[in-house]
Amino acid sequence: MQVNGDQSSLRNHRERLEALGIELPSPPMPLGHYVETSLVGNLLFTSGILPVVDGKLMFTGRLGADLTIEQGREATRYAALKALAAVSHFLGDVNRIRKVVRLGIALVTTEDFTQHAGVADGASDLFAQIFGDEQGHTRLVTGVYSLPVQTPVVLDTIFEIVG
Numbered sequence: 819m820q821v822n823g824d825q826s827s828l829r830n831h832r833e834r835l836e837a838l839g840i841e842l843p844s845p846p847m848p849l850g851h852y853v854e855t856s857l858v859g860n861l862l863f864t865s866g867i868l869p870v871v872d873g874k875l876m877f878t879g880r881l882g883a884d885l886t887i888e889q890g891r892e893a894t895r896y897a898a899l900k901a902l903a904a905v906s907h908f909l910g911d912v913n914r915i916r917k918v919v920r921l922g923i924a925l926v927t928t929e930d931f932t933q934h935a936g937v938a939d940g941a942s943d944l945f946a947q948i949f950g951d952e953q954g955h956t957r958l959v960t961g962v963y964s965l966p967v968q969t970p971v972v973l974d975t976i977f978e979i980v981g
Contacts, residue, residue: 831912834948845907846870846900849966855908861919862908862979866972867901869893878968881961882931885970890933891940894923897973898941902948905977918945918955920976926969927961934959941973 835842846854846867856863869876869892876893879885885893898921906912923938925931938959945955965972 831915831948835912838947840899840948842903842906842912843871843896843899845903854904857908857979860916860979862905862977864901864904864975864977866924866966866974867897867904868967868969868973869896869971870900871896875967875969877970879970880926880928881933881937881970882928887933887936890925890937890970893971894938894940894973895944897923897971898944898975901973901975905975909979914979914981915949916978916980917949917953918975919978921945921955921957922974923957923959924962924965924972925959926963926965926971931961934961937971 848854848865849868852865854865854867856865876896877885877889881887881890902912905915909915921938921941923934923941925934925937927934938957942955942957946953
């Protein structure tokens with residue numbers, strides 16, 4: 819079903835998550851004096867989301883040295899799930915998401931690492947599974963020297979919402 823401006827035509831994202839066998843993790847907690855989500859009009863922004871599982875980083879290290887591309891993909895996918903958890907918690911219903919507008923990913927990498935897009939696809943592929951390929955989103959992926967608390971990945975998002 820195509821998503822258009824009519825709220826009644828929205829997909830049931832909850833059912834799609836269930837069909838994919840995906841359970842949203844607990845929403846992330848801020849590491850400082852900020853909020854995880856901020857609503858402006860019909861756009862919902864998330865802060866930088868880390869791949870934290872049960873209070874611990876999924877991985878630490880640098881892509882291209884300590885971590886494989888697959889580990890990076892797994893970390894970006896999990897950070898995307900945490901972003902969805904933050905949005906679902908804020909909205910009270912994941913079905914209020916119309917689409918992912920933008921995805922930003924910062925990766926801790928070596929100087930010669932060039933597989934940024936492949937790592938970021940961990941998150942993009944997840945969003946395509948849930949919201950459909952036709953939705954699409956813009957994306958910016960960067961390689962950096964360091965990130966907070968030794969995380970190899972920080973992800974931020976902008977979602978369009980309804981209601």
